Amino acid sequence: xxxxxxxxxxxLGDRIDKARAERVQRQxxxxxxxxxxxxxxxGLRIGIELVVAIGVATGLGWAIDRWFxxxxxxxxxxxxxxxxxxxxNVYRAVTGITAPVGYRQPNEGDSQAPAxxxxxxxxxx
Amino acid sequence: MAIELHPLEQFAIExxxxxxxxxxxxxxxxAALMMTIAIVLVTGLTVFATRAAALVPxxxxxxxEMLYEFVGDMIDTNIGHGGRQFFPxxxxxxxxxxxxxxxxxxxxxxxxxxxxxxxxxxxxxVFILVxxxxxxxxxxxFLSLFVPSGVPKVLLLLxxxxxxxxxxxxxxxxxxxxxxxxxxxxxxxxxxxGFAASVGFFAFFPTAIDVLLxxxxxxxxxxxxxxxxxxxxxxxGEALHLH
Numbered sequence: 001x002x003x004x005x006x007x008x009x010x011x012l013g014d015r016i017d018k019a020r021a022e023r024v025q026r027q028x029x030x031x032x033x034x035x036x037x038x039x040x041x042x043g044l045r046i047g048i049e050l051v052v053a054i055g056v057a058t059g060l061g062w063a064i065d066r067w068f069x070x071x072x073x074x075x076x077x078x079x080x081x082x083x084x085x086x087x088x089n090v091y092r093a094v095t096g097i098t099a100p101v102g103y104r105q106p107n108e109g110d111s112q113a114p115a116x117x118x119x120x121x122x123x124x125x
Numbered sequence: 126m127a128i129e130l131h132p133l134e135q136f137a138i139e140x141x142x143x144x145x146x147x148x149x150x151x152x153x154x155x156a157a158l159m160m161t162i163a164i165v166l167v168t169g170l171t172v173f174a175t176r177a178a179a180l181v182p183x184x185x186x187x188x189x190e191m192l193y194e195f196v197g198d199m200i201d202t203n204i205g206h207g208g209r210q211f212f213p214x215x216x217x218x219x220x221x222x223x224x225x226x227x228x229x230x231x232x233x234x235x236x237x238x239x240x241x242x243x244x245x246x247x248x249x250x251v252f253i254l255v256x257x258x259x260x261x262x263x264x265x266x267f268l269s270l271f272v273p274s275g276v277p278k279v280l281l282l283l284x285x286x287x288x289x290x291x292x293x294x295x296x297x298x299x300x301x302x303x304x305x306x307x308x309x310x311x312x313x314x315x316x317x318x319g320f321a322a323s324v325g326f327f328a329f330f331p332t333a334i335d336v337l338l339x340x341x342x343x344x345x346x347x348x349x350x351x352x353x354x355x356x357x358x359x360x361x362g363e364a365l366h367l368h
Contacts, residue, residue: 041352052298085291
């Protein structure tokens with residue numbers, strides 16, 4: 001973006017348009033797996049993601065409470081973090097974005113101009 | 126005669142050759158035996174099948190070539206550029222889990238992947254490799270993985286722990302997925318087998334279910350090896366191509 005519009009609102013609109021276009025490009029390949037094998041693999045993958053995230057986070061919270069004597073706050077806070085992390089993982093698995101926020105999984109073989117990605121590493125949330 | 130049902134008995138570890146060194150129990154167990162067999166079979170297949178490599182592949186050579194191409198395609202589509210350097214690792218991982226799973230389908234054998242310590246060791250290796258690759262490739266910048274950019278600073282307080290958690294949970298999801306699938310499937314087979322043995326005349330029904338379950342278990346055995354390998358690819362690809 002060498003010729004940036006001076007108006008911040010226009011720039012924002014520009015960014016939103018671009019992010020939307022990128023998402024539309026990505027969606028079809030990510031949502032509809034080409035083979036049944038891929039679909040089955042995906043299904044089995046996400047099944048356990050949420051449960052394990054909550055379990056591990058809650059266990060960690062319990063351990064923190066034991067070590068630091070902060071009962072019950074560690075377990076309460078980390079339970080919710082676990083829920084959030086689990087949902088995040090499931091969401092990423094489903095949309096084909098396994099990477100953390102903004103890092104797109106190169107499913108399409110890096111075909112979409114990597115130059116754009118530098119500016120658009122935050123289009124997820 | 127009363128038939129005793131122990132669906133979990135099949136997972137018991139037995140020491141075949143007891144080895145104790147300095148208070149450590151390093152015995153050669155039935156699990157270790159099955160892992161050795163899996164490794165020997167994989168090595169045997171790849172070495173034997175490509176020994177007399179022909180332009181028109183024979184039966185064994187095509188099996189080896191199919192495996193090779195399958196893993197190669199998986200790496201190309203999921204890691205992309207620079208993924209081929211991890212081919213030996215992914216291939217080893219995939220074939221080992223595949224053979225361990227399939228060997229477990231042979232009656233009276235032992236399913237090593239139903240032991241969480243085995244799957245966790247594999248997942249831990251993957252996790253350490255991915256993190257190391259990321260740090261070597263990107264150095265300190267690798268930590269940007271946990272900091273979503275373009276987010277208000279206040280929100281980062283909330284998001285960074287979530288990102289960290291979802292990253293460090295990976296070895297657990299990876300290992301528990303494989304272990305739980307194998308454990309549950311084989312337990313179910315044993316339970317229905319036990320039903321068949323205990324209900325006498327009506328044994329037809331549980332046996333029929335068992336037959337169906339065996340088919341399902343073969344599917345799960347292959348699919349779980351595939352899932353494990355593909356997730357390793359995805360994680361590696363992400364560590365390689367941060368930006």
